[in-house]
Amino acid sequence: MTIDFELSPKIKGTQKMLRMFAENAVRPQARKYDEEEHEKPWDLLKMVHGFMKGGVGGSLGGGEKKEEGGEKKRSERQLTTAVVVEEIFWGDAGIALAFPGQGLGGAAVQATGTPEQKEQFLARFSGEEPVWGAMAITEPEAGSDTANLRTTAVKDGNEWVLNGEKIFVTAGKSALEDSKGFVVVWATVDPKAGRAGIKPFIVEAGAPGMQITKIEDKMGIRCSDTVSLSFMDCRIPETNILGSAEVVDPKTAGTKGFKGVMATFDATRPMVAAMAIGVGRAALDLLKQTMAEEGLEVRYGICPNRMTALERDIMDMEANLKAARLLTWRAVWMLDNGDRNSLEASMAKAKAGLVVTQVTQKCVELMGPLGYSRKLLLEKWMRDAKINDIFEGTGQIQMLITARNVLGFGRDKLK
Amino acid sequence: MLSFDLSEEQALVKETIAGFANDMMDPLSRECDESGEVSGDLVKTGWELEIIPSCVPEEYGGFGEGASALTGAIAYEELAHGDLSTALHIVSPTVMAYTVLLYGTDEQKKMYLPVACGEAFTPAAAALVEPRYAFCPSQLTTSAVRDGEEYILNGSKCLVPLAGEADNLLVFASTNPGMGFAGVDAFIVPKGAEGVSVGERELNMGLKALATYEVGFKDAKVPLANKVGGDRGIDFMDLISRSRLALAAMAIGMMRRAAEHSRDYAKERIAFGDPIGSRQAIAFMVAEMFMETDASRMLLWEAAWKCDKGEDFAKDAAMAKNYAAEKCMKVCDGAVQVMGGHGYVRDNMPELWFRNARAFSALEGLVMV
Structure with a gap:
């Protein structure tokens, strides 16, 4: 192979189809489900479920390992997902985040579940009705600092007993109230063991002792529900732990420990970057279209010191957005090749989150009162975009991961 | 199909140039900057990387099949990783070489490309930048006006690398003012031609090892045959x-x-x-x-x-x-x-x-x- 930026005909076909879908089916509903927070576009979600059956939503959460046998196989699975995600999020980020499917919960099962667990928990996503999977990791006192989790899991006979409180659970209501889904809850089996004691547990919808205590009202991505969960002596079968219950020293645990599990989320970071890029592109497309209607042209070829401020802004935004996309594609391409991509994945997300926050804010600024008005979707995109710099690790956390990779410092050396 | 893999050839180019850049250019970077000169050894070894010949077809003295921008980009990144002044010095003849290679008439290719592919480094200076506020190549003030069998050049250039050392200059001048980029042509100007004056070596904030000059044109006469590409001109x-x-x-x-x-x-x-x-x-x-x-x-x-x-x-x-x-x-x-x-x-x-x-x-x- 040699350097090539051409997407394969298959991906291009998918991209074209999704672009039409995003434009015609998703975007027209964007405003409605921004205004009517906590409502869902059921017809659309059922249709999406019908033709994806956990496909896109599921792959949002990353993937199966395909290194079995040590053979590296070149696939385009992750790249396809990244391209699809960008298109749908170009349509609308809120609705896209509400799409049914495995989500992050499913990703955790994919990454760490036994074959039996995968069958037991993932089959539901290809049933008749849309189903959601969710993940609960953040707590009121522990955001990015996941080692500080306080939710506990105690073995009692052939059950685990969970106690604690989780917040910011994306699609928690969808998974637990609107469908027979599940949430993957991260809890410690040994509070003294730090990160090594933290394990993922599957909690099914309707589990006794689990309650949705709050549904957040948010600035953006309002079609996607975000909930708080409380666990009071919540009992789940002992087989619902993902991976081993054994607490092992993270230094010797290899891929089996907390670190290994988190590494599987290297796959999700570029997808969050792709989400961001979709929103940023939407904003820039609208600005450029408006400029064209006003008869304004960008003179890309002239020197920057001869450009107008507007031209420089447009050029900067385009370059940044493209750079973010290419960094993202590189990260997923590595994943598709079976290569570790921690550095590249964190770079992609850090760049994309930042770029899109800036691009959407700049576009609103440049459009003036039109940008600020709710008559257009631009103001919504600015609100939506901000989440990309926050969820799945803030921009600062991404920089921290990037810096650790670049400097070769562990978490002990670079706090 | 999306890929970020270098080809075998590109990987080899990268490795070879990186070796030269890290082992030879980089350690001499400070010395070159202080002395204001690129060491002759560096130029000689850099030239032996055969960057230009690898792009020029055999009939014109090289062994390549045209210039690959990607391979060039990979090569130049490595060169500048060693030292920027030296890198610019070594590949400064590329502008003349590639302009002729891409747009020259057959006669021009036969005349100038074998020199650019020669065994020894032969300076060839490209004159584009002009010494004025917010210079942009879309608005050249150096003009070339046809007068019978000749073009008459007027104007001044700066940041012309190796103008003092080169025998020939490639001068970009406006033949059609108001046409922006489309109104520019390139002329091969012998340095000794009447009306061409090379000034003192320029003093810049950086790039101190790279010799650059101001060059002035006052009714300098250039034969028609020296307009790159003849009537067709350049893009x-x-x-x-x-x-x-x-x-x-x-x-x-x-x-x-x-x-x-x-x-x-x-x-x-x-x-x-x-x-x-x-x-x-x-x-x-x-x-x-x-x-x-x-x-x-x-x-x-x-x-x-x-x-x-x-x-x-x-x-x-x-x-x-x-x-x-x-x-x-x-x-x-x-x-x-x-x-x-x-x-x-x-x-x-x-x-x-x-x-x-x-x-x-x-x-x-x-x-x-």
Whole structure:
């Protein structure tokens, strides 16, 4: 192979189809489900479920390992997902985040579940009705600092007993109230063991002792529900732990420990970057279209010191957005090749989150009162975009991961 | 199908040039800057990399099949990773060579390309930049007006590399003012021609090892045969864009060097009991340096890839160059900052990179892929 930026005909076909879908089916509903927070576009979600059956939503959460046998196989699975995600999020980020499917919960099962667990928990996503999977990791006192989790899991006979409180659970209501889904809850089996004691547990919808205590009202991505969960002596079968219950020293645990599990989320970071890029592109497309209607042209070829401020802004935004996309594609391409991509994945997300926050804010600024008005979707995109710099690790956390990779410092050396 | 793999040939080019750049160019970087000269050994060894012959077909003295922008971009990044002044010096004849290769008449190719593929380095100077406020190649004031069998050139140029040493200059002049990029032609001007005056060597903030000159044209007469491409002329936008790819690649090479230096220093330098890189303020600066180096390279590679495919890449090349130039300045500024006072003194390299980095906002058309 040699350097090539051409997407394969298959991906291009998918991209074209999704672009039409995003434009015609998703975007027209964007405003409605921004205004009517906590409502869902059921017809659309059922249709999406019908033709994806956990496909896109599921792959949002990353993937199966395909290194079995040590053979590296070149696939385009992750790249396809990244391209699809960008298109749908170009349509609308809120609705896209509400799409049914495995989500992050499913990703955790994919990454760490036994074959039996995968069958037991993932089959539901290809049933008749849309189903959601969710993940609960953040707590009121522990955001990015996941080692500080306080939710506990105690073995009692052939059950685990969970106690604690989780917040910011994306699609928690969808998974637990609107469908027979599940949430993957991260809890410690040994509070003294730090990160090594933290394990993922599957909690099914309707589990006794689990309650949705709050549904957040948010600035953006309002079609996607975000909930708080409380666990009071919540009992789940002992087989619902993902991976081993054994607490092992993270230094010797290899891929089996907390670190290994988190590494599987290297796959999700570029997808969050792709989400961001979709929103940023939407904003820039609208600005450029408006400029064209006003008869304004960008003179890309002239020197920057001869450009107008507007031209420089447009050029900067385009370059940044493209750079973010290419960094993202590189990260997923590595994943598709079976290569570790921690550095590249964190770079992609850090760049994309930042770029899109800036691009959407700049576009609103440049459009003036039109940008600020709710008559257009631009103001919504600015609100939506901000989440990309926050969820799945803030921009600062991404920089921290990037810096650790670049400097070769562990978490002990670079706090 | 999307891929970021280098071809075998590109990997070899990268490895070979990296070896030369790291082992020979980089250690002499400071010495060249202080002495104001690129060492002859470096030029000789650099020339033996055969960058130009590898792009020129056999019938004109080379052994290649045309210039690959991507391979050039990979090669130039490595060169500039060694030292920018030396890199610019070694590949400065590319502008004359590739302009003739791409747009010259058969006679012109036969006359000038074998020289550009010769065994010894032969300087050939490209005169594009003009000494005035907010210079832009779309608005050249140097004019070429046809008068019978000749063109009459008037105007002045600056930042002309090796003009003092070269026998021939490639002069870009406006033949059709008001037409922007489309109104520009290129002329091969013997330096001894009447009306051509090469000034004193220029003194610049950086690039001190690279000899650049002002060149003036006062009713300089150039025969018709020396207009590149004859009646057909050149595609100036294409050439400028190829030059922008080359400059972007060099900006990336230099910022990568500065980023690596900052990383290594941040790991070694102890303050308050820990390496300074163990604090986020410094660690994030270093992380951003690497992130923006990669981001710049992605933009460059995509633009170069388009160029090689024969697609319109002018916009992409401009964006890649502007982006890389800006980030190179920022990264080199950071490289000084990470070292504090040690970055400001000439015992260490960052101040040199800092001075060199700003050059990219003034340079156009000095080198080409």
